[in-house]
Amino acid sequence: MSALLELKHLTVEFHTRAGVLHAVNDLSYSLAAGETLGIVGESGSGKSVHALAMVGLIPSPPGRIVSGEVLFNGRNLIGMPERQLRDIRGKEIGFVFQDPMTSLNPVLTVGRQIMEPLRRHLKLSQNAARKRAVELLDLVGIVDPDRRLDQFPHEFSGGMRQRVMIAIGISCEPKLLIADEATTALDVTVQAQILELVRDLKRKIGTTVIWITHDMGVVAGLADTVQVMYGGRIMERGPVSAIFRDPRSAYTWGLLRSLPGKITAPGQRLYQIPGSPPNMVHPPAGDPFAPRNSFATDRCRTEVPPLRQVDGGAAGHQVAAWYDLRSAIANQGAQS
């Protein structure tokens, strides 16, 4: 499999009144065509910002891409003229945003909003675009699509609107679909339906997907590869089974422990990672998670750990840590 998307040392800053906020730090990863990548992290981990920065969607100023390359299909998106980027956005890279309630323009009919990228990118005629829009709405499971096209967003429920957003995102059959917290604002039942829809669509049109979320559960059900981000860096990355069965980063381990289920017994309080996310205006010198990590060594606090292959781990399972999580947990268990 060849890489569809390759990030090399992407660094993004925001110039705020409080100082320079280091949102994304030296981020590198690659994504194969057809792969589904789940990116997990808490607020401020840089997971959304890096995705927006890739296609030039962060407001500048205050945002600034300091360095790095984003190779999409072999072309570098960073520094590409806005005019060319516009041709890529919506056509080759589709987006689905978090809040379906506000992501649709309230005064335009749903049909017009679905037809816009079709007319803009595929240069379809009004009639052809409408026909295609009906197909798309049908594809994302909206009943009576022909009538629905002429309605306004407020006539749709939250789950339906997110289906519409997905229809817009996949309208031009993009090579890459980036879903940024696409199910976060929805209730669990609707969330399950949307996830099923995405799995189904992947089977039908084979799009590569980046699914950004803070919900480990969503990632488990959808992704091939999981990437855990914290403080604008990758903490751990690997095949979904490896990450869930054999986490090697203390942060991943903390996230998994805070899920209800296997690790926590019924009746027991859910685990909570101590402390709060780092202030990225003054990020920790070394491993960004070190201040909240009880296993952190002195080296963790002073030197940023590189992402490396896990010893004896599954293929592609990488972690950025100076400590060895397994022996650290064993030691702690022995002491107490």
Added chain:
Amino acid sequence: MKAFFSALLKSPSGLAGFVLLSLFIAIAIFAPMAGLVSPIRGDLMARLSPPTWTGPFSPGAHPLGTDEVGRDILSRIVNGSRLTLLLATTAVVLGGIVGTLLGIIAGFYGGIVDRILMRLVDIQLALPLMLLALLVVAALGPSFVNLVIVLALTSWIRYARIIRGQVFALREREFVQSAYAIGASTWRIMLRHILPNVLTPALVVATLELARIIIMDAALSFLGLGVQPPNPSWGRMLADGRVYISTAWWIVTFPGLAILLTVLSVNLLGDWLRDHFDPKMRTSR
């Protein structure tokens, strides 16, 4: 179109405004075919004759009476509406387009662009509009085109201020980012995504402005700087007739009523249009 009228029929005030305004516009358009007496030529024998229906002392066919030089009031009102309505709508449309676009630009770009445009608005608001209009008309001369420009000039700031505020809030909404994410350009977003969102407030301002401009046009004519005599204009009729208000009340009353009814009908229709174009007020088909 059918849905538009069936919705209109359900609103008594909107319907009243629509019917009245259509009537005025129809009268203005078809005035030359109505076979009225000349609005300009006076009949000195019949000067200051009261409306026919008020008593036996009015000779000839002057349904609304005549003025101090014997000109027919009805004919002057009807013919005056042509100029007044044309002038007011042109000025409203011109001021509305300029004001809305500048408001969108100021609100969307913000920063220095916004500051320059809004200071311009502030400066103009600091000057009494009437004084500004008087100055420009006095300097350039009271031609039709100059009047339209002057009235539009006093009007654009109201659109710009309101629209700019709306756009400020709109540009932070997620649908703007969604539009960028499907590859729309900044201009396209301003015109195709933001503009439809501000049409409703712009329409409300437009109805208020149409009424204000009709009154301002009348005021300018009243001061002698509007439509020039002998062409009839409602404002000038008021100005000329005020001297006779105690002896010949009809000279000022009927043009005054014409102004009142026109402004009222515009406001009624405008109110209804605002509700009609708000998608949330609309029932699903």
